[in-house]
Amino acid sequence: MLIKLARLSLWNRRGTVLMTVLSLVISISLLLGIDHLRHEAKNSFTSTVSGTDLIVGARSGQLNLLLYSIFRIGNATANISWETYQRIQRHPQIAWTIPISLGDSHRGYRVVGTNQDYFEFYRYAGQQQLQLAQGVIFDDVYDTVLGSEVATRLGYQLGQEIVLAHGIGQVSFSEHKDKPFTVVGILAPTGTPVDQSVHVSLEGIEAIHIDWQQGAPMPGRRVSAEQALEMDLTPKAITAFLVGLNSRAATFLVQRQINEFRGEPLTAILPGVALAELWQMLSMVERLLLVITVLVLLAGLVGMTTTLLASMKERQREIAILRAVGAHPGTLFWLVQLEVLLITLASLVLAMAVLMVGLWFGQDLLASRYGLFIGLNPIRDSSLQLMGLVLGLALLLGCIPSWLAYRRALTDGLSVRL
Structure with a gap:
């Protein structure tokens, strides 16, 4: 019941939700893409020559x-x-x-x-x-x-x-x-x-x-x-x-x-020593790209939180009606958290799809121009860990509008100030 209610609530605000999802898809795609390219580039370079002293x-x-x-x-x-x-x-x-x-x-x-x-x-x-x-x-x-x-x-x-x-x-x-x-x-x-x-x-x-x-x-x-x-x-x-x-x-x-x-x-x-020096030189750039991507991701998550906070005032009547039909304040807290979960999961799935399509189109270009042979499957242990981190951060930041919904459920009545 709660899932259906969250889904209908998001559909009712589909315009703002769509923009939020789009923002998250871009930031998550960048995060997963950089992680995938980093691993694949290292594997591509390392596997190029073997047995040469x-x-x-x-x-x-x-x-x-x-x-x-x-x-x-x-x-x-x-x-x-x-x-x-x-x-x-x-x-x-x-x-x-x-x-x-x-x-x-x-x-x-x-x-x-x-x-x-x-x-x-x-x-x-x-x-x-x-x-x-x-x-x-x-x-x-x-x-x-x-x-x-x-x-x-x-x-x-x-x-x-x-x-x-x-x-x-x-x-x-x-x-x-x-x-x-x-x-x-x-x-x-x-x-x-x-x-x-x-x-x-x-x-x-x-x-x-x-x-x-x-x-x-x-x-x-x-x-x-x-x-x-x-x-x-x-x-x-x-x-x-x-x-x-x-x-x-x-x-x-x-x-x-x-x-x-x-x-x-x-x-x-020695090929191995030269490769180690290459990765050492690139490590600073690698970390810088990762930091920039994390900041972009945080900006997307904060934007999602801001959107949910802004929608709280518009949802005062909705909250009041739910309380009138017997919804517990904790139920409203978990309702908002479930909306955050649905938005984040949808963004993760779409981001993975966008990344795979981008890799499919860009694979030949990277190979022909830069000599990098990038696999089309970005799913690995590190990417799953990053996706879990994104989901955890989203739910953590989602506690802010969820707590606000909980507090308003305790204090607001059926009347709505216009």
């Missing part, structure tokens, strides 16, 4: 090296000569290496120049190996293996030809049209930046730049795709390389030796 690049900060080599964010400060790479590769403690050459793109997706070791040794999300959904690994100079998102979003199939572009912009006017690549393989989804990458051989990277200099075609020199195949396509430089060691105990020794390498300035980093 060191990442080596030209001398720079470890965060910059981690971001461009693994997450395809930003650019390298310099390259590593092929001779240096081969010299370090022969280190007795190094079991395998994966060379990476960056700097080109295809319709906004980064091109990764590498070799077959990439598909054999690269691991993600707890030592999972890359798998082909279709086709084979590249074997020819002008072969390419696409990440799952590249193939899906651009509608590419095996055997189709694509043209790479110089630079990493969404639109490029410097394309290697004279040397197209053929799609020979498509990788299975990984939920990492691998899905957004176009993989080609190091020789392919060398071939398309053989008649280029400083980011532009060399005037008066034209080398066809067939002519390039007859030339020496040994890479002159790479951007970075991943390292796997024979023993984890040798990690710091090898890292120090690479950092002190005299041939050219290099930086060797």
